[in-house]
Amino acid sequence: QVQLVQSGAEVKKPGASVKVSCKASGYTFTSYGISWVRQAPGQGLEWMGWISAYNGNTNYAQKLQGRVTMTTDTSTSTAYMELRSLRSDDTAVYYCAREEGYCSSTSCTYWFDPWGQGTLVTVSS
Amino acid sequence: SYVLTQPPSVSVAPGKTARITCGGNNIGSKSVHWYQQKPGQAPVLVIYYDSDRPSGIPERFSGSNSGNTATLTISRVEAGDEADYYCQVWDSSSDHSVVFGGGTKLTVL
Numbered sequence: 001q002v003q004l005v006q007s008g009a010e011v012k013k014p015g016a017s018v019k020v021s022c023k024a025s026g027y028t029f030t031s032y033g034i035s036w037v038r039q040a041p042g043q044g045l046e047w048m049g050w051i052s053a054y055n056g057n058t059n060y061a062q063k064l065q066g067r068v069t070m071t072t073d074t075s076t077s078t079a080y081m082e083l084r085s086l087r088s089d090d091t092a093v094y095y096c097a098r099e100e101g102y103c104s105s106t107s108c109t110y111w112f113d114p115w116g117q118g119t120l121v122t123v124s125s
Numbered sequence: 126s127y128v129l130t131q132p133p134s135v136s137v138a139p140g141k142t143a144r145i146t147c148g149g150n151n152i153g154s155k156s157v158h159w160y161q162q163k164p165g166q167a168p169v170l171v172i173y174y175d176s177d178r179p180s181g182i183p184e185r186f187s188g189s190n191s192g193n194t195a196t197l198t199i200s201r202v203e204a205g206d207e208a209d210y211y212c213q214v215w216d217s218s219s220d221h222s223v224v225f226g227g228g229t230k231l232t233v234l
Contacts, residue, residue: 044211045213045228047222050222059222097168100173102174107217108215109156110223111170111174111215112158112160113173113179114170115167116167117167
């Protein structure tokens with residue numbers, strides 16, 4: 001079955017960087033994009049950005065531009081998300097999700113299925 | 126940027142019908158997707174492309190979208206449906222291409 005398995009929880013100090021991995025299985029990795037979504041404690045979902053597993057193209061949320069980098073390793077079907085200059089408000093559960101979509105003649109739409117199990121990143125001094 | 130508005134909470138008795146709304150400017154012109162998230166778990170897609178159900182999602186879950194409101198309807202609500210529900214669209218006109226609603230906590234009384 002289609003599955004995304006993420007790396008384990010991390011504790012980082014302010015100013016440090018974190019790199020979270022997301023290993024895909026059960027489908028052709030390069031046929032889909034991967035999005036990253038985070039959720040601060042008790043809060044809603046925040047989209048961070050997207051990477052094409054086919055060609056490595058990326059699209060980052062403006063709020064995170066300059067601090068986030070998304071990459072893939074097609075040899076291992078793994079996606080990575082690195083966030084730098086961590087702050088306390090970056091404390092959250094980070095999810096990867098396979099992006100599916102459909103384009104008509106006039107517009108496109110994309111949704112996420114499935115999601116990884118989540119990785120808790122705690123930023124604390 | 127595009128904004129999606131959901132009620133913070135909806136309550137419903139078992140066996141009844143729950144309706145969770147997602148408001149946005151002319152949202153009927155976009156495709157809306159819905160996710161269910163239970164405590165401590167990752168979100169799960171329950172409706173995509175306004176009204177399509179992924180395999181494994183009960184027929185009790187349905188969706189509609191028109192005008193300025195999209196609606197997730199859960200018929201014959203069960204205790205196991207208690208969760209947070211999020212709507213989502215892809216907005217090509219926004220820097221934040223993916224937009225989520227703020228989420229609705231469904232409580233089964």
